[in-house]
Amino acid sequence: MTALLLLTGCSAGDPTAADDTTAAVAADPGQAADDFTKIEASTNVEPIRYQYPTTTADRDNDQNWVDLFLPPGERVDNATPLVVLIHGGAWKSEIGADSFVTFAQRLAERGMAVYNVEYRRVGAGGGWPTTFADVAAALDYIPNVQRANPSVNLDDVVVAGHSAGGQLSMWAGTRHNLKDNEVGAKPKFRPSQVISISGPVDMVTAVEMGDKAIVGALGGTPDDIPERYAMVDPIQNIDPSIPTIAINGDADRTVPAVLGQNYVAAAKKRGGRSTFVMIPGANHVSLVTPNNPQFMTVLETISRASHSAQRR
Numbered sequence: 001m002t003a004l005l006l007l008t009g010c011s012a013g014d015p016t017a018a019d020d021t022t023a024a025v026a027a028d029p030g031q032a033a034d035d036f037t038k039i040e041a042s043t044n045v046e047p048i049r050y051q052y053p054t055t056t057a058d059r060d061n062d063q064n065w066v067d068l069f070l071p072p073g074e075r076v077d078n079a080t081p082l083v084v085l086i087h088g089g090a091w092k093s094e095i096g097a098d099s100f101v102t103f104a105q106r107l108a109e110r111g112m113a114v115y116n117v118e119y120r121r122v123g124a125g126g127g128w129p130t131t132f133a134d135v136a137a138a139l140d141y142i143p144n145v146q147r148a149n150p151s152v153n154l155d156d157v158v159v160a161g162h163s164a165g166g167q168l169s170m171w172a173g174t175r176h177n178l179k180d181n182e183v184g185a186k187p188k189f190r191p192s193q194v195i196s197i198s199g200p201v202d203m204v205t206a207v208e209m210g211d212k213a214i215v216g217a218l219g220g221t222p223d224d225i226p227e228r229y230a231m232v233d234p235i236q237n238i239d240p241s242i243p244t245i246a247i248n249g250d251a252d253r254t255v256p257a258v259l260g261q262n263y264v265a266a267a268k269k270r271g272g273r274s275t276f277v278m279i280p281g282a283n284h285v286s287l288v289t290p291n292n293p294q295f296m297t298v299l300e301t302i303s304r305a306s307h308s309a310q311r312r
Contacts (some may be wrong), residue, residue, distance in 0.1 A: 021147075022144050022147070023144060023147035023148040024050045024141065024144040024145040024147065024148045025050075025148070026048050026049065026050060026148075027049045027050055027051045027065065028049075045069050045070065045071065045072060045105055045108045045109065047067040047068060047069045047101075047104070047116070048067065048068045048070075048149075049065055049066070049067050049068075050065060050066050050067075050068065050141070050145055051064055051065045052064060052065065052066060052137055052138045052140075052141035053137060053141065054133070054134060054137050055133050055136070055137050056130055056133055056134075058125075060120055060124070060125055063096075063118050063119060063120045063121075063124060063125070063126075063134075064118070064119070064120065064134060064137075064138075065118050066115055066116060066117050066118065066138050066141070066145070067097070067101075067104065067115075067116045067118075068113065068114070068115055068116075068145055068149060068152075069104045069105060069107070069108040069113065069114040069116065070108065070113050070149065070151065070152075071108045071109065071110075071111050071112060071113065072108075072109075075150075075151040076151055077150045077151060078150065078151070078152075078153045078155075079151055079153060080111070080112065080113045080151045080152050080153055081111075081112050081113070081153055081156065081157075081158075081306045081307060082112065082113045082114075082115060082142075082146075082152050082153065082154060082157045082158075082306075083107055083112045083113070083114050083115070083157070083158045083159075083160060083302060083306050084114075084115045084117065084139065084142070084157060084158070084159040084160070084169075084172075084191065085097075085100050085103060085104055085107075085114060085115065085116045085117065085160055085161065085165075086117050086119075086135065086159065086160070086161035086162075086165035086166075086168045086169050086172070087099055087100045087116075087117070087118075087161070087162060087165050088161065088162040088163025088164040088165040088166065088198075088199075089121065089163065089164060090122075090163065090164055090213035090216075090217070091121050091122050091126065091127070091131055091164045091213060091214075091216070091217035092121050092122045092123055092213065092216075093121045093122065093123035093124035093126070094123070096118060096121075097116050097117060097118035099288075100116050100162075100288075101116070102290045103116075103288060103290070104116045106290065106299055107299065107302060107303065110299070110303045111307070112303070112306050112307075113149070113151070113152045115142060115145070117135065117138045117139075118138075119131055119134035119135050119138060120134050122216055122217055127216070127217060127219065128217065128218050128219045128228060129183040131168075131217065132168070132171070132183045132184055132232060133183055133184065135168050135171075135172065135184070136172070136175060136183070136184035136187065139159075139172055139187065139189045140187060140188040140189050142154065142157075142188075142189045143188060143189060154189075155192075156192040156193070156306075157189075157191045157192055157193075158191065158192065158193045158194070158195060158302060158305050158306045159172050159173060159191040159193075159194050159195070160194070160195035160196075160197065160302050161195075161196065161197065161199060162197040162198055162199070162287070162288045163197070163198050163199060163200075163254070163255060163284065164199070164200070164213070164217070165197075165199065166195075166196030166197055166198060166199015166200070166201060166246075166255075167196070167199045167200050167201060167203065167232070167233075167234060169194050169195065169196055169199065170194050170196050170199060170201050170234035170237075170244065170263075171184070171232050171234060171237065172184075172191060172194065173190070173191050173193075173194040173239065173242045173244070174234075174237040174238070174239045174242065175187040175190075176190055176239075177237060177239060178231065182231050183231060183232075184231075191242070192242070192243075193242065193243045193244070193245075193305055194242060194243075194244050194245075195244070195245045195246075195247065195301065195302060195305060196234070196244070196245070196246045196247065196260065196263070197247045197287055197288065197298055198247065198248055198249065198252055198254070198255045198260075198284050198287055199234075199246070199255065199259075199260070200214060200255050200259050201234040201235060201246060201259055201260060201262075201263040202233070202234070202235040202259040202262040202263055202266075203218075203222075203229055203232070203233040203234070203235070204222045204229060204233060204235075204236075205235075205258075205259060205262060206255070206259055207221060207222055209256065211255075218232070234263060235262060235263050235266050238263075238266060238267050238270055238272060239272070240267065240270045240271045240272035240273075241272075242272070243272075243273040243274070243275075244263075244264070244267060244272065244273070244274045244275070245274070245275045245276075245277060245301065245305065246260030246261075246263050246264050246274070246275070246276050246277070247260070247277045247279065247287065247298060247301060248260040248261075248276070248277070248278055248279070248282075249278070249279045249280075249281070249282025249283050249284065249286065249287055249294065250278055250279070250280055250281065250282065251281055251282060251283040252282065252283050252284045252287075253283070253284070254283075254284035255284060257278060260276055261276055264276040277297075277301060279294050279297055279298075281294070282294040
């Protein structure tokens, strides 16, 4: 594995340490070295780890990072489409971005650069509002990472996430509509298309159906803290100008497909370009399990969306 540089210069936890004109500097891989051994792919695409500046008063270097996977072959400036991946796990610390290493690798094999995001979660310093602030900060660091990797094209970026990451991805696509004092407002980066894979994109309905993880992540029910749900619930923040896809399995009992169906119906009602994809026989986990035929459908959906956006 190629040796990576230690992060130097301003503190990585200082929100003023980087602006749009600063190129990101690769970080020591640390624990990433173990993560990278989990790759199950046919080519040796080596990721580069970056530690993004947080917008909170503190940070955790073991969690506030992103890995960039670049496809093999010649590097041509502004020629490689970018896909951002946001992992799930009910916003809890038990599942991290290492679970998406193979996912990222498979997409990179298909000619895309992949930006795999880690963030603080419930049980490891996250929760409201830290988890959401971290994801926003990681996304806003994309221009800096692109400056260090000029082959990456930011004209049409697809953001995709699974489960909790599906909610975070949909929210990432509409942060520009937040009020200035709301978490994640005034983004430096905006995706061109968003894909939710088994995401609870209708959070109020999900809570009504018994989803306690949402209550834990936001710190209360929709009746207790309606303003927080109004900030991050995708179905309450639809932007018709942003194409969206909701992918669900008909055997998913963790995040029922009706939540994705509700979102797509609401987006279409507002004139949005939104597509619902139901995968027969798929449950919550099989959609992102490598070597599963259902996972291949997800890969194809993301790949088509990314390359189609690049050709527009």
